[in-house]
Amino acid sequence: xxxxxxxxxxxxxxxxxxxxxxxxxxxxxxxxxxxxxxxxxxxxxxxxxxxxxxxxxxxxxxxxxxxxxxxxxxxxxxxxxxxxxxxxxxxxxxxxxxxxxxxxxxxxxxxxxxxxxxxxxxxxxxxxxxxxxxxxxxxxxxxxxxxxxxxxxxxxxxxxxxxxxxxxxxxxxxxxxxxxxxxxxxxxxxxxxxxxxxxxxxxxxxxxxxxxxxxxxxxxxxxxxxx
Amino acid sequence: xxxxxxxxxxxxxxxxxxxxxxxxxxxxxxxxxxxxxxxxxxxxxxxxxxxxxxxxxxxxxxxxxxxxxxxxxxxxxxxxxxxxxxxxxxxxxxxxxxxxxxxxxxxxxxxxxxxxxxxxxxxxxxxxxxxxxxxxxxxxxxxxxxxxxxxxxxxxxxxxxxxxxxxxxxxxxxxxxxxxxxxxxxxxxxxxxxxxxxxxxxxxxxxxxxxxxxxxxxxxxxxxxxxxxxxxxxxxxxxxxx
Numbered sequence: 406x407x408x409x410x411x412x413x414x415x416x417x418x419x420x421x422x423x424x425x426x427x428x429x430x431x432x433x434x435x436x437x438x439x440x441x442x443x444x445x446x447x448x449x450x451x452x453x454x455x456x457x458x459x460x461x462x463x464x465x466x467x468x469x470x471x472x473x474x475x476x477x478x479x480x481x482x483x484x485x486x487x488x489x490x491x492x493x494x495x496x497x498x499x500x501x502x503x504x505x506x507x508x509x510x511x512x513x514x515x516x517x518x519x520x521x522x523x524x525x526x527x528x529x530x531x532x533x534x535x536x537x538x539x540x541x542x543x544x545x546x547x548x549x550x551x552x553x554x555x556x557x558x559x560x561x562x563x564x565x566x567x568x569x570x571x572x573x574x575x576x577x578x579x580x581x582x583x584x585x586x587x588x589x590x591x592x593x594x595x596x597x598x599x600x601x602x603x604x605x606x607x608x609x610x611x612x613x614x615x616x617x618x619x620x621x622x623x624x625x626x627x628x629x630x631x632x
Numbered sequence: 633x634x635x636x637x638x639x640x641x642x643x644x645x646x647x648x649x650x651x652x653x654x655x656x657x658x659x660x661x662x663x664x665x666x667x668x669x670x671x672x673x674x675x676x677x678x679x680x681x682x683x684x685x686x687x688x689x690x691x692x693x694x695x696x697x698x699x700x701x702x703x704x705x706x707x708x709x710x711x712x713x714x715x716x717x718x719x720x721x722x723x724x725x726x727x728x729x730x731x732x733x734x735x736x737x738x739x740x741x742x743x744x745x746x747x748x749x750x751x752x753x754x755x756x757x758x759x760x761x762x763x764x765x766x767x768x769x770x771x772x773x774x775x776x777x778x779x780x781x782x783x784x785x786x787x788x789x790x791x792x793x794x795x796x797x798x799x800x801x802x803x804x805x806x807x808x809x810x811x812x813x814x815x816x817x818x819x820x821x822x823x824x825x826x827x828x829x830x831x832x833x834x835x836x837x838x839x840x841x842x843x844x845x846x847x848x849x850x851x852x853x854x855x856x857x858x859x860x861x862x863x864x865x866x867x868x869x870x871x872x873x874x
Contacts, residue, residue, distance in 0.1 A: 415864065460781035
């Protein structure tokens with residue numbers, strides 16, 4: 406298996422034949438061969454050949470929690486940039502406030518950041534997001550860090566291990582959006598440290614034993630602060 | 633046009649010492665720009681080309697959007713200092729044509745149906761020109777698209793063949809292009825050998841044309857290997873890490 410070494414594949418690379426394998430994400434079949442359609446890491450999962458992208462835009466999935474930035478206030482809602490190929494629509498019915506028709510600018514304006522959940526995506530890839538879910542709010546302070554959307558699972562870690570690690574060692578409020586935006590609210594020096602940690606996770610995302618190395622780094626940092 | 637220059641000497645060598653089916657030196661580097669989603673810098677003989685890819689992002693103006701697939705906007709531009717006499721900046725007839733044929737070639741290999749209503753913008757900037765810039769531009773665009781993580785069927789590779797001093801040769805240089813008899817830029821999808829771009833300037837007989845196509849396709853395959861190496865080089869070291 407490919408657990409030992411992670412293989413980088415590029416578009417048009419033949420990954421295997423379609424008889425003994427199944428074509429997973431990021432692949433297509435031509436002439437009985439499974440071929441990668443993008444630059445990424447080959448992942449074999451019970452007969453399925455997947456390509457996990459190294460780079461690329463966020464591909465929205467219904468139910469994802471994302472961080473959006475308002476692009477424009479319309480009369481019946483807002484256009485929100487969620488780092489996808491096109492902006493998503495946030496209807497006045499889908500916010501926790503009672504918005505009068507045409508009074509959308511009182512609540513959210515272009516440039517405001519908010520947490521949202523992807524509500525639905527139609528066949529034209531037109532998206533709707535909602536703020537009517539637990540703990541979704543407009544963000545008034547804190548910082549947003551942008552990372553590659555494909556690296557988000559690494560930043561969260563297995564069952565949130567990486568995030569709870571950061572929270573354990575650095576006092577901060579942190580929310581990771583699936584679209585590659587991370588909101589951090591803390592004292593300025595703590596935000597700077599979280600940024601450094603996330604940069605490290607991002608640049609070493611495809612190596613092994615990352616959680617342990619990050620924990621060591623965080624421990625060392627704590628010691629330095631105490632001294 | 634006849635000239636006094638001997639494009640092929642008595643030993644069968646060309647002006648720069650190449651044989652009939654030799655390419656110029658090619659150097660490709662992926663991911664050179666930080667602001668672009670994907671980028672590539674390519675040196676091909678005396679050509680220097682920089683390509684930046686943006687997107688998929690919302691297509692603007694809105695009437696250019698296609699509700700079924702993404703549109704591909706390639707923009708070929710020559711820098712004012714890229715040629716001996718200053719090139720008047722801005723789009724002209726020639727660069728508009730090249731932009732169009734490159735856009736159409738890229739549309740064929742990008743899986744555009746995954747991004748309805750979006751546009752993928754490819755900016756090709758020719759910093760230094762020495763014949764064969766459209767092939768250089770398209771080759772670099774292929775690497776930049778892969779670097780941007782855009783799903784596609786293949787990485788396009790382009791290469792020109794032509795006829796100089798009565799002989800069919802691969803990859804024309806500057807003098808060969810200026811004083812030669814014909815120029816045949818070809819772009820293919822190397823995995824399937826599908827033709828993505830084919831233009832011809834000058835005259836070739838059918839036999840010469842077939843010979844030139846053979847040379848060009850062979851050249852494209854060599855270039856394709858260099859492209860793949862460049863992409864892997866950029867991302868492989870990160871894996872080894874520690």
